[in-house]
Amino acid sequence: TDLAAFIARLPKAELHMHIEGSLEPELMFALAKRNQVAIPYDSVEAVRAAYSFSNLQDFLDIYYQGADVLRTEEDFRDLASAYFDRAAADNVAHAEIFFDPQTHTDRGIGFDIVMRGLTAGMDDAHARYGITSRLILCFLRHLDEEAAFATLRMAEPWLHRIEAVGLDSSEMGHPPEKFARVFEAAAALGLKRVAHAGEEGPPDYVRQALDVLKIDRLDHGNRSLEDPSLVARLAREQMTLTVCPLSNLKLCVVGDMADHPIDRMLAEGLRVTINSDDPAYFGGYVNDNFQAAAEARGLGREALLTLARNSFLGAFLPQEEIAAHL
Ligand code: ADE
Numbered sequence: 001t002d003l004a005a006f007i008a009r010l011p012k013a014e015l016h017m018h019i020e021g022s023l024e025p026e027l028m029f030a031l032a033k034r035n036q037v038a039i040p041y042d043s044v045e046a047v048r049a050a051y052s053f054s055n056l057q058d059f060l061d062i063y064y065q066g067a068d069v070l071r072t073e074e075d076f077r078d079l080a081s082a083y084f085d086r087a088a089a090d091n092v093a094h095a096e097i098f099f100d101p102q103t104h105t106d107r108g109i110g111f112d113i114v115m116r117g118l119t120a121g122m123d124d125a126h127a128r129y130g131i132t133s134r135l136i137l138c139f140l141r142h143l144d145e146e147a148a149f150a151t152l153r154m155a156e157p158w159l160h161r162i163e164a165v166g167l168d169s170s171e172m173g174h175p176p177e178k179f180a181r182v183f184e185a186a187a188a189l190g191l192k193r194v195a196h197a198g199e200e201g202p203p204d205y206v207r208q209a210l211d212v213l214k215i216d217r218l219d220h221g222n223r224s225l226e227d228p229s230l231v232a233r234l235a236r237e238q239m240t241l242t243v244c245p246l247s248n249l250k251l252c253v254v255g256d257m258a259d260h261p262i263d264r265m266l267a268e269g270l271r272v273t274i275n276s277d278d279p280a281y282f283g284g285y286v287n288d289n290f291q292a293a294a295e296a297r298g299l300g301r302e303a304l305l306t307l308a309r310n311s312f313l314g315a316f317l318p319q320e321e322i323a324a325h326l
């Protein structure tokens with residue numbers, strides 16, 4: 001259709017995509033074979049059939065298990081390259097990619113293996129497609145503060161290739177303030193800060209992310225809408241929200257795409273963006289997310305253009321590079 005063609009042609013930045021969440025079942029099987037790792041599925045169809053979730057934790061249990069096939073530098077490079085092939089096809093000009101080092105270091109995979117593989121994939125994508133990218137190191141919030149500090153120490157030799165720190169995994173019961181000192185240390189190292197908040201957690205977790213973690217960008221943020229004064233603040237401060245429509249549907253953050261608040265967020269003056277979160281698990285890459293939201297909520301070209309422009313405005317790029325994309 002016309003709208004699909006418009007979405008496909010729009011240059012965009014993707015600001016919320018977990019590289020481990022871009023592991024397609026086909027590559028999972030190929031890596032399982034290459035590394036002689038047993039996986040609890042006997043076909044690609046069986047893997048896809050297992051991707052039925054009723055909340056964030058259901059998903060995370062399956063997602064961390066899937067990551068077990070990632071063992072070598074080449075695996076991480078192949079994973080990143082597969083994502084960038086899809087991103088290029090979706091006209092993504094810039095990507096800021098989350099990775100979860102603890103998911104790997106806790107299995108005995110070296111931090112340097114992960115970094116060498118991912119950065120090689122990023123450099124290949126720049127050479128092949130002209131796509132620029134940055135890495136955001138996420139701390140797993142279900143683990144403790146000391147484990148996050150140990151991860152930050154491992155990152156120190158790699159700070160030239162890491163733009164920001166983030167916070168992901170199980171939100172309920174793991175409020176942002178648990179990582180106040182880690183984020184303060186990351187800031188002192190010159191890193192920007194983002195956090196998942198208000199996906200399942202209450203508006204107070206969003207306030208903590210702003211006030212305690214001093215975030216530069218808010219990941220998800222959906223439940224902010226329950227608190228009008230918080231919405232007013234996010235709009236006034238022009239905080240970028242990285243919203244993920246298909247993820248919200250699959251993890252039951254919204255009951256139906258027809259109830260997605262993307263247009264309400266735009267109407268409230270929030271700087272919202274559209275992203276794929278974990279595209280291999282949630283049924284689509286960034287253009288699929290634009291399309292699903294546009295169809296369900298009747299977004300027109302003007303709204304879609306605003307969402308794409310917001311993705312560059314919210315990117316961690318120098319002002320002149322942002323201006324060149326607008
Ligand atoms: N890790 C990968 N995707 C995530 C999400 N949507 N929320 C929290 N942690 C995640």
Ligand code: ZN
Pocket residue numbers: 016018168196219277
């Ligand atoms: Zn996420």
